[in-house]
Amino acid sequence: MSERPIGGRYILERRIAGGGMGTIWRALDEQLQRHVALKLLASHRLSSPGARQLFAQEAKAVARVHNPHVVQIHDYGIDGEMPYIVMELLEGEDLEALLERRQRFTPATVAPLLHQVTRALTAAHAAGVIHRDLKPANLFLARIDGEELVKVLDFGLALLNVGSDSGSENKELAGTPRYMSPEQMQGQRALGPSSDLWSLAVVLYRLLTGQFPFSADALDALRAGASLTATPPSSIVPELGAEADAFFARALMADPSQRFSSAREMAAAFSSLLLGGKPTRAAKILVVDDEPDMALVMKQRFRKQIQDSLYDFIFAANGEEALELLRQHPETDVVLSDLNMPKMDGLTFLGRVGEVHPLVKVIIVSAYSDMSNIRMAMNRGAFDFLVKPLNFQDLKTTLEKTLKHVSEMRRMLRSTEENDLLRMFVHGGVVERVLSAVRAPLGMAGERVEATVAFIDMKDFAPVIRDDHPEAAIQRLNANFEVIVPELTSRGGVVDKFIGDAVMAVFRGQGHLGRALDACLSARQQLRTLAFRGGEQSPYAHGVCIGLDSGELLSGSIGARALGRLDYTVLGDVVNTAAWLASIAGKDQILIREELGTRLDSSFECTALGARQTPGSGLSVRIHEVTGRKQAVPTAADSTASVAPSKESPVPLMAAAPDRNA
Template identity: 75%
Template sequence: MEDIHEVTSRPPRAERMTERPIGGRYILERRIAGGGMGAIWMALDSQLQRHVALKQMASHRVSCAEDRQRFAREAKAIARLHHPHVVQVHDYGVDEDVPYIVMELLEGEDLEALLGRRQRLTPAAVTPLLLQAARALDAAHAAGIVHRDLKPANLFLAHVDGEEMLKVLDFGLALLNEGAEPTPQGKELAGTPRYMSPEQMRGMTRLDHRSDLWSLGIVLYRSLTGQFPFSVDALEALRDGTSPPSLMPVSQVAPELGKEADGFFARALAPDPSQRFASAQEMAVAFSALVLAGRPTRPAKILIVDDEPDTILVMQQRFRKQIESAAYELIFATNGEEALEKLRQHPDTDVVLTDLNMPKMDGLSFLARVGEVNSLAKVIIVSAYSDMSNIRTAMNRGAFDFLVKPVSFQDLKSTLEKTLKHVGELRRMLRSTEENDLLRMFVHGGVVERVLSAVRTPLGVAGERVDATVVFVDVKNFLPVTRSELPDAAIRRLNANFEVIVSELVSSGGVVDKFVGDAVMAVFRGQGHLGRAAEACLQTRQRLSDLAFRSGEHSAYTHGVSMGLASGELLSGSIGAKTMGRLDATVLGDVVNTAAWLASVAGKDQLLIPEALRERLESRFECQAVGPHLLPGQKTPAPLYNIVNRKEPVVSTSDPTASTPPRKEKDDPRMVALNEGRD
């Protein structure tokens, strides 16, 4: 099924068209999407002077009575539903024997595109989307409409008045349960097999709303895990009705969801419709309650890293009461390498208690890599008093506290309790932040990361030097808007761009440091920060370009962006007036100044970098020289480069270790059979 509001990665070529208005009023401006049933155009409604999306049936489909009936059925189904979470149809007609549907023009992207970039979303991010989809489906089901093709590509995340609103699209396969209208029966199985209910895959013609609930459950499972719950073999078993396949427990794929989620999906994806949820709203409410309840109460996880042979026995004896009462769960490792692996196996670890002197990987080396694996776990260093210089290094690298040997058990107990309390507060803050809607989560997620970054520096330490990448993304030529438009309109226009920019930067691991007028400053730290920053900028530029193409010359997204990127050593710390309670975590240094200056001289949709970074990035990105410029603090002009695009990876066919690309699902003969509805 084509997506009527598909955002293409590259705008299609303009097509030739006549000046004659469709239906006497709709002037086609440009083609924005297309598929097997027809093309989607941005059109101007000459009577109401507004832009609309016009879906025109493909010429090779016009002669097919069944296709015409399906096209008309889509218009009729949408017209029945005056609902904020269903794309609205304005008009339907036939122009020179070619049917067309006129709908509202949406700005944004579908859930399929979002999952393509993010792979998976947090439960808190999925919850508002599920609630909105459920409201739309309940309205459709109450009107006697079964969608039959619910999937991420048909769930559109539209930008409406600066907020994100989910819209259900494409009712071309909808069943309209009316006594006077026969249920459509095609020769081929209609829909998308990965999301079809078992009864739909068997070709049952009388489907009810519970078929859509199954599809919604598949969408939810994939959004949370990045995977499908059933293999192709399992789909065949579901279609044939031989034996119900076992469902992959969601807690095995995404442990943070907890065991309760397994029971939820067992009901949502029950092969027997009578065992599923009664309505979409019931499903959404059940999932929301599961998310709000949070994780079940669990012991605090403490990883103890020490190569002394009696460490395990001593610590188990010391904390016997806490272990027996399930207050603590102790995990042990003998060196830094083993400790990193333990952190990967236990992502919910709260505190790490580590010695400095160990074989293979010492405590300082381990400390430098903890953030790559677990950004919330706090590290307590244990060392001799004579090792104070290393302790200072450890504190500067982000250690939360330290203990001096010989360690007093009471001191150890108090330090652990204090640290666990701190981690608990951070986790609660993170969970409450994630309970906002999707776009607000991205912005607030950046704020949370700033807080987390700030608390890594202990009280009394003025700051630290870090290696990071700074990005400035400036909405190009926005100043004239502040002079020509009303204040509310100008702010909405700027925020529409910021919603896209911030979400892309944060999704690649960036931290939004501040908004500077019409620019966003973001900091990337940790492993691969330079490459992630460059990738995030290219993705930002592409998304804004797609939105501008879809929305036309008067869109908020037509400004484009000018971007600057610099990388190196920074000073990180809290600055401000402490006595007034005004402190902010930020970064300072030449890297910040360079990135800001590069953004100021960049042209529209340019991403400028200094020559030193070109040498580090040219293996992955195509860099184009833009001429010498005088950088801040330099006396002679230096070459600058614009990152044009990412390079495609090259796989040598002579390499015997090169893996064979996986066969696409659509080429799998079993999926072809499912698509065609045959054995």
Template identity: 60%
Template sequence: MSGRQIGNRYLLERRIADGGMGTIWVALDAQLQRRVALKLMAMGLPASAQARSQFEQEARAVAQLQSPHVVQVHDYGVDGDTPYIVMELLEGEDLEARLERQGRLPSSAVATLLQQVARALAAAHAAGIVHHDLKPANLFLARVDSQEVVKVLDFGLARLSAEAQAAEAPPAKVMGTPRYMSPEQLRGEPTADPRSDVWSLAVVAYRALTGRLPFSADIVAELRRGAPVQVEPPSQVLPELGKGLDAFFAQALAEVPARRFQSALELSAAFSSRAEARRRAAKVLVIDDEPSMEVLMRQRFRKQIREAHYEFIFAVDGLDGLEKLRENPDTDVVLSDINMPKMDGLTFLSRVSEVNPLVKVVIVSAYSDMDNIRVVMNRGAFDFLVKPIDFADLEATLTKALRHVTELRQMVQSAEENQLLRLFVHHSLLERVLPLLPGHSMAMGEKDQATVAFLDVPGFTALAHQERPETALQRLNAIFEVLVPELTGRGGMVDKFVGDAVMVVFRGQDHLLRALEACLSARRRLREMAFRHGDQSAYAQGVCMGLDSGEVLCGSVGARRLGRLDYTVIGEAANTAARLASLASKDQLLITDTLRQRLDESFECLRIEGRSLPGAAQVPLHDVLGRQRERLPNVGETSTVEVKTPAEAHESGALAAQVAKAG
């Protein structure tokens, strides 16, 4: 069938997956000249009205969901007698493949997985849709902007929960994957509701954490006969997990739905709190192409490994190191050599913040001349060590780096928690509560070095006069739904929303670098959404950005007697960022010439003529275009390394197979 044209638009190129309902193909969209994933109903099924209705319902169900964690549907149609669904083409692998390769995942990775799947299920359940076939093969670990994003696939068995409640009799055939189906679904009961998906998600979590399912195939047969559920506590499978998660899974896999967690978000939050409560070894990634390095590190740190002070993971070059970071988001410190094949240490250093902005990188090299040390430190390395390694010096460096990472993570967590409190708690109560929290200085105020970003939606005021109020607000919120996660994901704290603009503050280690990366990522993500949804979508409005860095005053501002105090930042950096955003054109990120001189050569900037800050002389302004293709010197030799943006890498590289089962 390769080469066949579907719907007079999509040219089939290669088949990448098969399932009971159909096959998945990579296809070329001739109209937009992009590759998509096309799900084609299996031969022989179109004659079944029920099968066609189910296939169409999948397209309708997914199209309702505008979650970044649900695979997006672009089109639906019927070619001759064969229905098809056109979806975004994903790069990566499904969780089933990951578990087959790795066996199991660390608890931090499972927590991240659950958080993202829970958001997808929350969107589906809010729309009245129950997935009914949640399993590792339907959870795709997609590569998006150099980060790993979980996408829920295959809503082929999804049903509207209201329809399920109104069904007068159970279906003649129970459909799904038995070992992930809830007891009520296995028994064909017509009362299945979103808590059935919560059960399935708990089974996925158990398998990802332990490498095995919570019960055997015989238990599944007993469930169908109405036998009670007996789940093996995970601490008996892996004693190192401790007994803290036993009660979690006992509740998550309760046979009676009313005794389970009542939503996927509740399940995710409960798992995260229990997993975080466990004492965790510091995780160190070692990147070196010398085979002896792993043996040497394990031998030298065998006592610390045995006592769970350190956990080491290893990679052979920078490219492998980035992949290991994606698979281990809780990594604290990286030890990286410089001279390696495929991707050297300097290139890795320039890319690491795209994957994990909090990790600290220590460069290890056999060359110790000052020029190389200066290059490494200018690119953001935490420290520099010389081979042969002095292990006493290495352990002292690790201790220092881990302390910095811990402080930075605590700061980010406090910022997130305080921001959440501000969303739901009255200001007068917040003023009394926050000063009592550890490390919070809200009442006293403080000075700090920070970077402030101001992001404004251009043309929205005029648009608000043209559209109905609810429509205009929906468009604005849709834009913020894209922008804000990109900003907060790199440690930014939303200070305030001002009309159609948002002010975000970055504090702590590398605040300027993280702010720049966040703004560039937000702009890139908004452009992708505009291309996907068209010129009439909210995302096509674009964004105007201004950014500045310097000393700010942080504290509570407002009328205490009226119970209105807002925690905010004040300073020239905030004022300048707001003025720059007002001068920026669509999709520009403006900075001052003073700030431009502080950036390293990896950022490409364009000087803007004819515009200057209000009240200032003709001070040059610059538009930050992004990371440029830079010349990176290797130690002992000169070579040219081309650094591509994630979008460029995606376009130039071969697209990985998208595995999506069809039930």
């Protein structure tokens, strides 16, 4: 590759990703003095008009979509014969890599990810763009200003006009087989948003279960036009329950018209699995009706409930006013809406409620009681349907039933929020043990346990604390912990405490030593990857010093109960040894005692470093450095399996696998 700037301004620094379609480089924009991700078309595809068209089409697709959850494009051009796309440079990892480490996610973890992807898809579909290759590898969890933001990548196979085939002159199949909708597998070119929603449903299914909803044989049947039902996710993860089964049964219908009508509706339906509540207050009810006396009638009929602060009514004359009121009153519980109204009718309003308030319950109240209206309202998400002239006893009963449903769901959400807040400061495993301890007769029970303790210390972080602005130093430190902690907890580790620029974690239960080492190796690798992408100024460039020890520990609550200050922790030589090993480790070293090597079942690569004297005692301890996990020897089954298409490999007809932006 020439060292001259691409397009006269972009200096290539290093290759950070690539595939059959092209390569992605970390580059410096000389004019603006910022780092960017620069994508180059693969040299062997330069002579292909189809490949060049797809490359240009990707730039156009991304440029059409203005949304923070879509990777942003800065520039597009052709340098000599070489097309290039300039995009924002992201730090983080894709969901495929995260899923491989964690195996599966809880619904509460998936919900915020889904809502971010939903916003991206809503913007794309509104701009006439169908992605066609949604999968975990193309959903990137970027770390921006200390927060995690989902970015949709790789629009290299996108169609640029909803419902048309204008973006795909080649009639061959394109996409990733395990995520393709039936209509996409059948080669239909006039795809609509529902095709992307199918792919998103497969992504959700994998995140929640770690598996695919259909077997390879079932995919062949779907391609042939069969109508099949996905494996119920509760058969894989029972705690997901029948509600999740019903959600995926609809999301993965073979007939596109029977799936969710939009990404927002899909996200709202998923959120209903996690709904909850807020503190007791008057139930807020929005009445949407253009009849001039409706407000007076409702206030008269429900005057006792209003006087007792049970109900609080607000009123709108049409759907447009109602949407604005929902924006002003996000605490609204129930909406009573007419169908026939000026400006925006009830069915249109019902279809847009999810944009503003995805969790509110809507009861349709209309004189149009024919079955087609009822069916259409229910299909668009109405909770119930009442017929005018109103029977107010029926209305009262329906409101009570709906509000009871909302209240129960909100209580669940409040409990979830409180637990999440508590677990932000105290790991869930610690919470359960503390509860057991305080319920014990003495309230401060102790026990001896077999466990592994890991200390992960930031290398040379003291100068940052001394020299940097306090806010910048804390953000830099927390950026590393945001990477380290998920690796520890996903393998059953409990974060015992943060000590300055170090974190101490405890692993208990079967295989605790191996899980602890796996977590430390993975955390180290993630930090190395991020440092490579970000360069010397990256917050991840410090590296880590890691010490582990394993054995018997004393576990229990310590502190001054009378003053309301207790901590749940572990004590003993194992803790002291792990901390000491971390203190003598070099950058990115993982140190253990030699005696632990015999407990690793030859699963890890270790290097003897000789003996060191422990401080104070003067005892000599022989230590080993853990350099990695040994590679498993491929079996015949592995060899056979590798012949089948990879779960992440797109059909290589129009183009090879689209690249992932970094």
